Every structure is written in C-alpha cells, then in structure tokens.
Amino acid sequence: MSNRFSPVALIVLSLAIFAFFHQAAAADDAELRKALDAYIDGRWLPESEADKATEEIVKKIKDADCSIEKVEELLRMGRATYGEVKAKGKMLNLQFKNKDGKAGQTLQLPLLELQCEHVDYSTSFFLIVPKSYKPSKPAPLLIIGHGGNSAMSAEYATQATLGGTLPWLPIAQRHGMIVVAPLSERGWGGIGYSIIFSLLSWTQRQFNIDPDRIYLTGHSMGGHLSHRSAIFLPDRWAAVSPMSGGYDYVNEKHPKATRAMINVPGYATFGKKEPYDINKFNHIIDDWMQKNKFDWINAEKPGGHEIYNDELPKIAKFMMDRPRNLYRDRVYGYASTSVVYDTPETNPKWSQQHTWNPDRPIQRSTFHWLRMYPTSSDVPEDKREQRIWAVYEGNNRFNLTSENARKARIYLHPKMVD
Structure with a gap:
C-alpha cells in the first residue's frame, strides 16, 4: 500500500491548513480590534489611567506581532461590532x-x-x-x-x-x-x-x-x-x-x-x-x-x-x-498664537455662558502630514501668523518654505517614504 498522498488529498489538506490559520488570524484580529475599540473609548481617562491604558494596548499590539500598517488596517475596518443605536430623542x-x-x-x-x-x-x-x-x-x-x-x-x-x-x-x-x-x-x-x-x-x-x-x-x-x-x-x-x-x-x-x-x-x-x-x-x-x-x-x-x-x-x-x-504631495499649513479650540464664546443674548473642559481642547494644528505649533505671545503682532508650504518631491525628499514658523513636525508614512 502506498504511503504517498494523492494530489487531490494534498490540495484538500493544504486548504484545511490555510483555513485553520486564516480563522485563527481572524480571531486574533477580532480580539485586537475589540482592544483598540476599548482603548479609543477611553480617550477621556485621567492622565495616569490613560498612560496605563496606552502601555497595555502597546503590549497587546506587540504580543500579537502586529505591524503599524496592520494596526492602521484594523482601525480603518471600523469597530469590531455595532449594536443597536442608543440615543435619547x-x-x-x-x-x-x-x-x-x-x-x-x-x-x-x-x-x-x-x-x-x-x-x-x-x-x-x-x-x-x-x-x-x-x-x-x-x-x-x-x-x-x-x-x-x-x-x-x-x-x-x-x-x-x-x-x-x-x-x-x-x-x-x-x-x-x-x-x-x-x-x-x-x-x-x-x-x-x-x-x-x-x-x-x-x-x-x-x-x-x-x-x-x-x-x-x-x-x-x-x-x-x-x-x-x-x-x-x-x-x-x-x-x-x-x-x-x-x-x-x-x-x-x-x-x-x-x-x-x-x-x-x-x-x-x-x-x-x-x-x-x-x-x-x-x-x-x-x-x-x-x-x-x-x-x-x-x-x-x-x-x-x-x-x-x-x-x-x-x-x-x-x-x-x-x-x-x-498622503497628498503638497500641503499648506496656517497657524497663529493658538492652534486649538479651547475657549467658549460669550454672548449677552445667551441665557447661559459656558465653560470649556481644560483637558479637552480641539486641535486645529494638523494639515495632513504637517503639524504646526503656536506662536509665542512675545512675538511681535505682525510676525504671529505662520505659514508653511510643504511639498513632497518624491525619492524621500521634502521641501518646506516657511514664513514666521519656528517649529513644525512632519509625519512620515510608509506610503510616502521608503
């Protein structure tokens, strides 16, 4: 009796092995997606708790041997589950x-x-x-x-x-x-x-x-x-x-x-x-x-x-x-003494004036892959408005032309650079 497998049997066995590992990978992805959802849902935790939560999610990503590209893919897939819409109204x-x-x-x-x-x-x-x-x-x-x-x-x-x-x-x-x-x-x-x-x-x-x-x-x-x-x-x-x-x-x-x-x-x-x-x-x-x-x-x-x-x-x-x-090849950054919304307007016609939570500013500092920073208040008024013209020229080359800007950051992504 021959100990060799027929070609058909080898194909079936290969497909079974592939399906097993695919299901295992899908299960791992689902668990990591749930962990990422929970981490994002905790975005307003106190600083000490937020630091601990960040350490935990980083460990889970490392334990899953998950690349940063894979993390981005999982985030773009949306939440792991969507339940019944909950809202009063x-x-x-x-x-x-x-x-x-x-x-x-x-x-x-x-x-x-x-x-x-x-x-x-x-x-x-x-x-x-x-x-x-x-x-x-x-x-x-x-x-x-x-x-x-x-x-x-x-x-x-x-x-x-x-x-x-x-x-x-x-x-x-x-x-x-x-x-x-x-x-x-x-x-x-x-x-x-x-x-x-x-x-x-x-x-x-x-x-x-x-x-x-x-x-x-x-x-x-x-x-x-x-x-x-x-x-x-x-x-x-x-x-x-x-x-x-x-x-x-x-x-x-x-x-x-x-x-x-x-x-x-x-x-x-x-x-x-x-x-x-x-x-x-x-x-x-x-x-x-x-x-x-x-x-x-x-x-x-x-x-x-x-x-x-x-x-x-x-x-x-x-x-x-x-x-x-x-990942557009040219962006324009514009900023002044503030790069956040963190102060409520006032109006004498309102029945109530409002208070902004100081721990929850809304950032308006990022222009795709370019980040701006606020101008110092001791800078002369005519020098406070900052502008940066940033161009990605290909071959890992960026060209930045600035006016009054003293600090900026570029976020590099694998889709843009080697």
Whole structure:
C-alpha cells in the first residue's frame, strides 16, 4: 500500500491548513480590534489611567506581532461590532402640502439629543440612515451645518436645519450617505466645533463610517463653517461644500488663508444677488483658486442667498469622486498664537455662558502630514501668523518654505517614504 498522498488529498489538506490559520488570524484580529475599540473609548481617562491604558494596548499590539500598517488596517475596518443605536430623542413628524394646498407626503425624522464632549452645552441633531446601510460595509457621512446666527432660538435652529437638510435626503439615499444635521443656538465657532466633533465621535461609534468619506456642507452661516473648516481642519474632511458663505480670505480675513484650502477639495455655490458682499468675496476666492489650480469648483447662480437644489447632485458626485487623501504631495499649513479650540464664546443674548473642559481642547494644528505649533505671545503682532508650504518631491525628499514658523513636525508614512 502506498504511503504517498494523492494530489487531490494534498490540495484538500493544504486548504484545511490555510483555513485553520486564516480563522485563527481572524480571531486574533477580532480580539485586537475589540482592544483598540476599548482603548479609543477611553480617550477621556485621567492622565495616569490613560498612560496605563496606552502601555497595555502597546503590549497587546506587540504580543500579537502586529505591524503599524496592520494596526492602521484594523482601525480603518471600523469597530469590531455595532449594536443597536442608543440615543435619547424624539421622532419629528413632518406634513407637507401639495401644490393645491391639500395635505401631501408625511415624513418622520429622528431628532436626537447630543451632549458636547468639550464644553457644557447640549443640543439635538437629525439623523438619516439610508436603506442600503449595512454595518459590514463602511458608509460615507455627510455633516450639514445650518444657517442663522450665533444667538438663535431652538425653534429657529430646527427650521434652519430642516431647510438645509431636506433637499439632501433623496441624493444621500442614492449615494448611500448617512446624514447628520446638528442644531446650534451658539453658532459655528468653538462651541459649534465641539458640537460637530462630539457628533462625529458618536456617529462613528454607532455606525461603520468610512473615515476617508466624511463630507461637510452648509448654507449661509453653515457656508462660513465649511470655508473655515477647509482652512483650519482640512485633514478631517474628504471634501467640503460651502453654500452662500465666505469672506475675502485672499486679502482681508486671515490674509493668505485661501492657500490652506488647497488641502481639501471643495464645491462652493453662491448667487449673483447675495447680501454682505458674499458674491464679491467668492469671486475673489475663485479667481485666486483658478490661477493656482485648486481642486475647487465655485459655481455662481442667477439667484440670491439660497440653496440651489439643481447643484446638489453635482456636489454629491464631486464629493464621492474624492475620497480623503492623507498622503497628498503638497500641503499648506496656517497657524497663529493658538492652534486649538479651547475657549467658549460669550454672548449677552445667551441665557447661559459656558465653560470649556481644560483637558479637552480641539486641535486645529494638523494639515495632513504637517503639524504646526503656536506662536509665542512675545512675538511681535505682525510676525504671529505662520505659514508653511510643504511639498513632497518624491525619492524621500521634502521641501518646506516657511514664513514666521519656528517649529513644525512632519509625519512620515510608509506610503510616502521608503
């Protein structure tokens, strides 16, 4: 009797061995993913506990013989599990009228409660999940900032949010986008960014969000938010879409700040009959961007200060065609005496003034792979604004041209250097 295995038996045996090790590797990955989830969930631990947690997760990564590339892969896969969405709130019932004035379509939207993680302010947000969403597949996320002002009532904020959100719903469904639309009675400054990043943190824990397909848009005050976010927080977004917002970022408001918008693609819309010189400012921005070949579209429309529904499908396609690129070959850094949001605004019209948790600043110091640091307060005022133009030339060469910057850091990634 022969002791040799047949070719078929060898193939079956090889497949069985491969399946065994594959299942074992998958189990190890699942355990490490759970450990990484727990570590990230503990991001607000006291410093001593945080240091201990960091030591423990580093040990688990080493014990798993896991490379830094593998850790990144596991993080990008989302959480190990997603359970039932947990949030307090209510269902808002909307009744629309037909052209003849009679009752028409009805729509239910969940309006959920949100507690800011950085400042003592709470608000609400609308959440719309497409029918196509599956926890096993990362979904794009669209964040919508409403218009208005920094001292508005909850009812005004609700109506402004609905006005900016409803036109997006059929388009978001078509592209499989999850939509979150927060309310802010405090505008979109430091407190507003606490709202946005607290909401982003919550959403990423409840749903499998593609980290490279997070988009930001907004109208009027929300348009200003979108422009500012492109300037100061570009690495957070795949693309932005300001609508009827913007200042003269070329000459007046944060001079030369427009250059920082090269860090993220954008699709802006504005009307010919805008108030507050918004049309004029957008033309100045557009002229500068075209000369410098930015990946931006600035679409002027014949109307005024409004959302142009016919542009929304084009904006959505623009967004979906542009996943975030953390390893772009040129970035522009812009900073001054502060590179964080850590102080709440004040307003005599508010019923309550707010306090920021000093242990929870929001960083606005990183421009993809370039990090800026604050200017010292003893530097003359005309030297406080820092700018760095950083270019990756290939072959492990970086070229940095700086103005007033005294310190910077470059984060090297295997995708960029040997």
